Amino acid sequence: MSTVLQAYRFALDPTPQQQADLRSHCGGQRYAYNWGLARIKANLDQRAAEKTYDIPDDQLTKALRWSAYSMRKDWNQAKDVAAPWWNENSKEAYSSGLANLATALTNWQHSRTGERRGRKLNFPTFKNKRSTPSCHFTTGAIGLADSDRRHVKLPRIGTVRTHESTRQLARHVERGTARIRSATVSTDPAVGSARSRWRSPGPTQNLHNPTRWSVSTLE
Numbered sequence: 370m371s372t373v374l375q376a377y378r379f380a381l382d383p384t385p386q387q388q389a390d391l392r393s394h395c396g397g398q399r400y401a402y403n404w405g406l407a408r409i410k411a412n413l414d415q416r417a418a419e420k421t422y423d424i425p426d427d428q429l430t431k432a433l434r435w436s437a438y439s440m441r442k443d444w445n446q447a448k449d450v451a452a453p454w455w456n457e458n459s460k461e462a463y464s465s466g467l468a469n470l471a472t473a474l475t476n477w478q479h480s481r482t483g484e485r486r487g488r489k490l491n492f493p494t495f496k497n498k499r500s501t502p503s504c505h506f507t508t509g510a511i512g513l514a515d516s517d518r519r520h521v522k523l524p525r526i527g528t529v530r531t532h533e534s535t536r537q538l539a540r541h542v543e544r545g546t547a548r549i550r551s552a553t554v555s556t557d558p559a560v561g562s563a564r565s566r567w568r569s570p571g572p573t574q575n576l577h578n579p580t581r582w583s584v585s586t587l588e
Contacts, residue, residue, distance in 0.1 A: 377535070377538045379521065380532040381531055383526075383530070387529055390458075391526060392502060392556055393457060393458055394461075394462040395502030395504045395555070396502065397452075397457075397463055398465050398502075398503065398504045399466060399496045400466070401444060401452075401462070401463035401466030402466035402496055405466070405467050405470045406470055406495060408443070409433055409435055409470075409474065410492075415430050416429050435471055435475070436471055437464075437471040440471060441463075441464055448463070459524040462504050464507075465504055465506070465507075468505070477492055502556045503553060504553070504554050504555075505552070506524055506552045506553075507550070508524070509523075509524030510523070513542065514528050518539055
């Protein structure tokens, strides 16, 4: 059985509360990303400063690991103090921010060592409110509404109305030729919108429209 990724894009029509919740989740992802980046940068800077004093490598401040798993573990230990409001959003908001950071740091490291082709990458930078807000969901209530073909479901957000019909994707899911595996939501600061990834058969579609949901599906 082959795996083929395809994009399904649905413009959302969220209620005012859902729009606020979407922005909160996207803000949570950005916060976790910046929190993790600040820790890693401070750790690298500290170790670099110590090396200027000829401190032996085995006596340097312990290096922080930047795998997604390690940073999620550190986040869970620190979140009650670092972000006492964390339970207002799905845990996926913070996990996706740290996963994005892990990818950015790994790409930067591989670029430095020559393991990554192409131009040299700079060290990751902090995200601000002008960055495209987004949030990735891989667990929880992700899917299509059972009641009709005009709604999708997201963890903690609930059932959100779509402008377009989700019938085509729903038929694949009903036939067992697709399984929804994840959803990436990006919101427009002005109007609020989303983008999600699920899995289904067919060629990958263009995902560039920032006011749409993109859905990837698995055959």
